[in-house]
Amino acid sequence: MSQAEAGVLTVVPQLPQRRTQTTVGFLALFRSELTLTFRRARTIALLGILAALPVLIGVVVKVETGGPGEGPAFIAQVSQNGLFLVFTALAVALPVFLPMTVGVVAGDSIAGEASTGTLRYLLVAPAGRTRLLAAKFTAALAFCLAATLAVALTALLTGAALFPLGQVTLLSGDTIGLAAALLRALLVAGVVAASLAGLVAIGLFVSTLTGSGIAAMATTVGLVLLVQILDTFPQLHAIQPFLFTHQWLSFSDLLRQPMHWDNVLQNLGLQALYVAVFGSAAWARFTSRDITA
Template sequence: MSRNDAVRRPRVWWSLGLLRSEITTTFRRWRTLALLAVLAGIPVLVGIAVKIETGSGRPGDGGGGGGEGGPAFLSQVTHNGLFLVFTSLAVTLPFFLPMAVGVIAGDSLAGEAHDGTLRYLLVAPAGRTRLLLVKYATTLTFCLVATVTVALSGLVTGALLFPLGEVTLLSGTSIPLAEGLLRALAIAVAVALSLIGVAAIGLFISTLTTSGIAAMATTVGLLITVQILDTIPQLAALQPYLFPHHWLSFADLLRAPVYWDQLERNLGLQALYAVVFGSAAWARFTTRDITA
């Protein structure tokens, strides 16, 4: 073993230990648990609302349940509880999921600076670049956990309130329940990947301030602003480049054959945001004077 390898290996193990510690600390915070609880509660509320509406004699009239502004999957929930997974993800993705990610990302570095622990972390051998990567990886872990939480809550609630069976895709093809579950897993992963751009933006904002609350508020405020811009018809030329524009493209995974064009555009756009704002976060954090 060369001397460089002997030096590099302890740093790698320290970085992995730091990542494990960051993930553990993040998911032990009451704020994180509260966010996950809210996300888990949304499918329950949607499922109960659909069940009450059906029981009161006001179902979707054979397919009109989503015709009044609801998700396209809503009318199918009463026929197959698995569609509650897709409906819940469609309901939470425009605001609730990215808001939760923005809170975690915005507080990642700014919160450490506010608590006076950032300098202590930088004394360790990981360095600023590795610390930044660990914070981003922790936020991405939350993206996946939050999305899976919504999906599992939707699956359990749907199974309890509605029948499960063959899944009729948006293209009209029927597939077995097992394949439907695999598609639900693929959709959950696609939704989690749709949030990597928001995570990078939040991380960058977190490098600009020492106030965790300010970073979280700014990230969530930016999210709301961009969502509003994405609904203004006069900005149609700009909207394809806004990070939330292709978020609901995950619905194309419920077609046979799958439509990949919008999914690829979405993932490519998220990767671009991750590179741009991740690089900006690195440039800011590695040159910043850490005093707290």
């Protein structure tokens, strides 16, 4: 990215002014990308589906309290404390639902513009491809956060409505107050949202490869499923720690006393690695390709 900035900078002599312009330009672009993403009926529908999921889980758990240990994660905790519905919903949504929506948004970000023919107009504006890509990436990350919060908040509301709140028993058997537990829920939501960063970068890269939005979305979502299947083969033990989904569910380690950070940090490091690799690949591809549509 610095190379591109350098390339831009050599052309324009006034360096400081140019830099502020870059920031302002990026923010303007980011804001327009954000509105573009969140104004879409599709995005709202996706968020709506994500929001409906915890309600469904909550009602099912409330109606059917089956045998111990059966059902989704933390099922034994949910009936004791509604706050745990947040973690159950996130654990259910993280393997499939969240990446699906993120794949749609990230996969469509460039390819969708290309297929509707709006990409060339975007590039006519003096925005710069790097900046446009950065804005698209940041907007997709914002969607990750919104999607995670949509799940978490409706889960919290549903949990509060259907189950008792109060003292929260952690996975290590320790009990903490509700306020501290809410903070942890926020932390967990942040970690879950960050877990999707690697996928966003992959989706963005795939999106720069094709001019078809549907193809990019399908590829991204397919990759998520493929990688999760690979993660289940014991024979692939050696490569599994490097699969971006491998440590997704490690967020539950934050629900212990003391918090067990090893896997969470490993997860975040892995996401950073994927962002670096696929972000730079997307940049290399997008800044050098022919935009014909």
